[in-house]
Amino acid sequence: MKHYLVPVLLLCLFSCKPLPPKVYYTGLCTMNTYDTTRSFDTAFRPVKIDLFFPAEKVNSKVPMSYEEIMDMSALRLNYQLPRDSAHLESKYLADAIAQEFRLDSASSLFHYNTGIYPASLPATGKRKYPVIIYAAGMNGSSWENIVLFHQLVQQGYIVAALSSVGLYPGYMSAAPDLEEQVKDILFTRQQLARIPLADTSRIGLLSWSMGGSAITKAAMQQPFKCLLSFDGTEIHRYGTEPAWDAQYNEMMRSPGVKPERLTAPYCYLSSEHPPKVDSVFDLMKHSKAAPAYFMKIKGARHEDFSSMVFIAEKVQPSLGDIDKGRAAVIGNITSLFFDEYLKGNNAGFGKHLDSLFSASPDKYSKEY
Known part of the structure; x- marks a missing residue:
């Protein structure tokens, strides 16, 4: 653990300001807002938006640790929660990750340097950046994909990351909770008009897991430039979890599920599936997304x-x-996708996927 602390101590002793970045800092500012059109317990619904953005100035001499990012997760319901209480959730998360990957110490996760700095949004912006709204997985938060957010900001994007908060008491577990996440996405889109750096004419959607169902349903209600889903639940395989089969059926019967309204460019990255399934219900087969990858x-x-x-x-x-190099592959795919469909660059996204399929058929495939 000591070798993580030494660089931080040296930086504090010998530096009067953060080390200058190659282009700009990855800044983080949290918007603790309320949607007054919806209730949550006895008050309005909290919508916590973590904004990762290109920052010229930052508020700290050292980058944030993974511990600090984890602590923020507990604040999605109560913005005034004491740090000690918030840290209890961080410890639970760290213990779960440590157990999953057989880490010797859960606390080692806390010292990971994210490269992200707390920063304040400027009053005006000389340049506007395209925005990616990120929908977290079930009961997830920004800690899920913090490495990717840093990468995207360094490539000229703003990431507006949304925690997953369902109906009161704020623990997502059933189909009706998804409706609140969809509304959070649409509410966040409205809030982007308050951000001087945000180019509200270029907004894309990104998600992991349960967030995939949220972004596809949000795009059925309002147009977005593009959608990228990491192993999302909008593609469902029946036969592995009967309880989830029932929840998925309820989701599909909910108001507003109209796949034919999905017309924006769409990409779905999938994990390996269980070999035995009765059938697959692919929401996107009923869409008119063009192109679809x-x-x-x-x-x-x-x-x-x-x-x-x-x-x-x-x-x-x-x-x-x-990791087997997958983080780099997924990060590159993500950058190329948004470069092409948010920035309008000729990134050759389709050709890049084809090159992966042809060069490494043992690693990648076109499943659908």
Whole structure:
């Protein structure tokens, strides 16, 4: 643990300001807002938006640790929660990740340097950046994909990350909770008009897991430039979990499920599936998304589409190559997709996927 603390101590002793970035800092500012059109317990609904953005100035001499990002997760329901109470959830998360990846110490995760700085939004913006709204997985938050957010900001994007908060008491577990997440996405879109740096004419959607159902349903109600889903639940395989089969059926019967309204460019990155399923209900087969890309990363599991595997490997190198380079592949795919469909660059996204399919058929496939 000591070798993580030494660089931080040296930086505090010998630096009067943060080390200058190559282009700009990755800043983080949280908007603790309320949607007054919806109730939550006896008050209005909290909508916590973590804004990762290109910052010229920051409010700290050192980057934020993964511990600080984890602590923020508990604040999605109560913005005034004491830090000690928030840290209880962080400890639970760290213990779960440590158990999953067999880390020697859960606390080693807390010292991971995210490269992200707390920062204030400028009153005016000389330049506007395209925005990616991120919908977290079930009961998730920004800690899920913090490495990817840093990368995207350094490539000229704003990421507005939304925690998953369902109906009161705020624990997502059933189909009706998804409706609140969809409304959070649409509410966040409205709030972007308050951000001087945000180009509200270029908004895309990104998600992991349950967030995939949220972004596709949000795009059925309002147009977005593009959608990228990491192993999302909008593509459902019947036969592995009967309880989830029932929940998915309820989701599909909910108001506003109209796949034909999905017309924006769409990409779905998939993990390896259980070999035995009765049938597959692919929501996107009923859509008119153009173009639509589907890619399976063979041997990958659901967690590979988050930052957890990458961070676990970094804090404990003795684990070996558990990431298998997938974080870099997924990050590159993500950048190319948004470069093409948000920035309007000729990124050659389709050709890039085809090159992966042809060069490494043992690793990648077009499943759909």
